[in-house]
Amino acid sequence: MSSIHDKLLGVLPGAVANARVQTRANALTWASVFPEHNTTNGFWTVRAPDRGMTIPGTNQGWTTGFWTGMMWLASEYEPDPVLEATAAAQSLDFTRKVTAGQNVETHDLGFMHSLSNVADFKLHGTEKAREGALLAADYLMRRFVEPAGIIQAWGTIGDGGPESSRTIVDSLMNLPLLFWASEQTGDPKYAAAAHRHATRLAENIIRPDGSMFHTFYWDPKTGAPLRGDTHQGYADDSTWARGQTWGIYGFTMAYQATGDIELLKAAIRVSDYYLDHLPPGLVPYWDLVFDDDSGEERDTSAAAIAYDGLVELATTLEELTEPEAAQFPDRAERALRYREAADEMLYALITKYTPEALNRSSDALLLESVYNKPKGFGVNEATLFGDYFYAEALMRASNPTWQRYW
Numbered sequence: 001m002s003s004i005h006d007k008l009l010g011v012l013p014g015a016v017a018n019a020r021v022q023t024r025a026n027a028l029t030w031a032s033v034f035p036e037h038n039t040t041n042g043f044w045t046v047r048a049p050d051r052g053m054t055i056p057g058t059n060q061g062w063t064t065g066f067w068t069g070m071m072w073l074a075s076e077y078e079p080d081p082v083l084e085a086t087a088a089a090q091s092l093d094f095t096r097k098v099t100a101g102q103n104v105e106t107h108d109l110g111f112m113h114s115l116s117n118v119a120d121f122k123l124h125g126t127e128k129a130r131e132g133a134l135l136a137a138d139y140l141m142r143r144f145v146e147p148a149g150i151i152q153a154w155g156t157i158g159d160g161g162p163e164s165s166r167t168i169v170d171s172l173m174n175l176p177l178l179f180w181a182s183e184q185t186g187d188p189k190y191a192a193a194a195h196r197h198a199t200r201l202a203e204n205i206i207r208p209d210g211s212m213f214h215t216f217y218w219d220p221k222t223g224a225p226l227r228g229d230t231h232q233g234y235a236d237d238s239t240w241a242r243g244q245t246w247g248i249y250g251f252t253m254a255y256q257a258t259g260d261i262e263l264l265k266a267a268i269r270v271s272d273y274y275l276d277h278l279p280p281g282l283v284p285y286w287d288l289v290f291d292d293d294s295g296e297e298r299d300t301s302a303a304a305i306a307y308d309g310l311v312e313l314a315t316t317l318e319e320l321t322e323p324e325a326a327q328f329p330d331r332a333e334r335a336l337r338y339r340e341a342a343d344e345m346l347y348a349l350i351t352k353y354t355p356e357a358l359n360r361s362s363d364a365l366l367l368e369s370v371y372n373k374p375k376g377f378g379v380n381e382a383t384l385f386g387d388y389f390y391a392e393a394l395m396r397a398s399n400p401t402w403q404r405y406w
Contacts, residue, residue: 002340008347008397015350016077016394019365023074023391026363027086033057034064038371038378042355042362059093062108066388068094069115069405070365072123073391076402091120095132104139107153107167110174110406112136115388118180119405130184137181137190140174147223149196153215165218168231169205169243172198172250176406179257191257198254202266204228205247210273211239211288212247232372234287241284241302242370244274249309252316253406261324267313268334274306275341282345283353286370297379300353301369301386307342307349307393312404314338346393366390 026044034057035044050060071087074080094116097103103112113136120129143151145158148165151174155163175194182191204225205216213228213236233240251267254260277288284306285291286299314335317328325331355362364382371378395402 002343004340004343004347008343008350011347011350012394012397014356015354016398018354018356019391019394020074020077022363022365023070024080024083027071027074027083029363030067031086031089034059034067035384037061037063037384038369039362039364039382042360042364042367042382044363044382059090059097060103062106062111063384064090065094065112065115066384069119069388070391072115072119072405073388073395076123076395077398087116088120088124088126091116091126091129091132095128095135098132098136098139104136105156107140107143107151107171107174109136109140110177111170114174114177114180114406118177122403122405133177134181134184137177140177141190141193144193144197145220148200148218148220149223150200150218151193151197160220164220165223166215167197167201167205168215169201169212169246169250172201172246172254173406175250176253176257179253194254195258195260198251198258198263199260200225202251202263206266206269210269211277212244212270214240214243232374234289234374239273239277239288241274241286241288241299242305244270244288245302245305245309248274248306249312252309252313256312256316259324261327264316264324267309267316271310271313271338275337281348281352282341283348286373297370297373298368299370299386300349300366301383301389303345303349304366304386304389304393307345308389308396310338310342310345311393311396314342343397346397349390349393 034047036047046056049056068087068090071083075083094113113133117129117133120126143157145152145165150167151171153166153168153171155161175198178190178194182188205213214230214233216228217226219226229236230240247270251263255263278284279292283298283300283303285296290296317331317335320331351357353366353368358367365387367382368380369383369386371383373379
């Protein structure tokens with residue numbers, strides 16, 4: 001056992017206790033409404049009306065599932081009627097809104113429904129949750145476009161507009177909803193679409209050096225790959241930190257679902273690039289182009305996502321059997337590198353970036369995250385996704401046999 005792992009185990013119980021107490025307090029405060037994507041001055045505020053909604057706090061937008069996911073995670077540590085009732089009610093609201101056709105014209109349905117409905121079904125077998133998640137998978141399938149063979153991120157499908165046949169690396173985290181839908185229904189169409197999408201990204205969104213574009217375009221008529229650019233990174237040729245970590249986690253899960261060895265190789269390539277371009281302490285700046293002399297903000301959410309993805313990838317490599325194992329003769333050394341780096345990341349998050357470590361007043365779990373620096377959203381604040389992936393990291397570190405919701 002490494003020294004960094006021992007150090008992590010020493011601070012882990014306190015971090016788990018703090019996170020669980022705060023999440024339970026948030027469940028009481030936010031039982032019937034949802035907060036914004038990010039805090040303001042370290043505190044959650046009521047979500048502004050969006051997408052035709054007129055009531056503040058409505059379940060709209062791509063990040064609300066992270067809030068419900070945190071409730072489910074906290075409830076798994078020990079039975080808690082407050083957490084379970086709040087999460088169950090929110091899960092039911094996700095089923096309500098997808099049944100009503102609200103907030104469905106987006107590729108982010110996996111972010112919303114994997115951590116709410118799918119989690120509810122996996123934990124409690126709730127049939128209404130299963131129905132909501134399967135309906136969300138059907139809506140996500142509507143965004144699969146030919147001949148590019150990808151899930152279009154934004155814009156109306158088939159309108160010929162500037163978003164036609166454009167996807168983003170974040171989409172990898174929405175694919176588990178489709179793989180799960182095939183498992184549940186026995187219909188291979190969901191998994192086939194997810195597999196093809198992941199393959200297209202592996203072939204095109206990853207640059208030769210292992211870094212990734214944030215977004216990528218295909219020709220709407222021929223499906224030929226065109227170009228990559230960025231939406232939230234520093235520049236089209238730089239590497240947005242959170243996007244790189246979506247790739248670590250997303251490609252790993254895509255390999256696990258398909259057995260496609262090229263997707264495992266993709267996960268390794270993007271992981272190695274990420275680790276090779278981190279500053280000391282292993283908590284990245286919001287774009288990997290920056291270093292300690294840049295004056296730019298770090299993004300703790302990227303470090304939390306990286307922890308979860310690297311642990312998943314290390315486990316995958318450790319469990320390889322022949323003939324796949326023969327393709328990775330250094331798999332044991334790689335897995336050890338990924339685990340030790342992950343431990344160092346989580347140790348840094350616990351001891352340097354939580355409200356307790358920084359002695360700051362906040363109702364969030366993890367500070368100094370960045371939502372969207374180019375647009376000035378949520379810079380140096382907590383974010384819903386940062387808090388969720390940090391909570392998932394605490395769960396993984398505390399319970400190595402934990403079964404993920406994705």
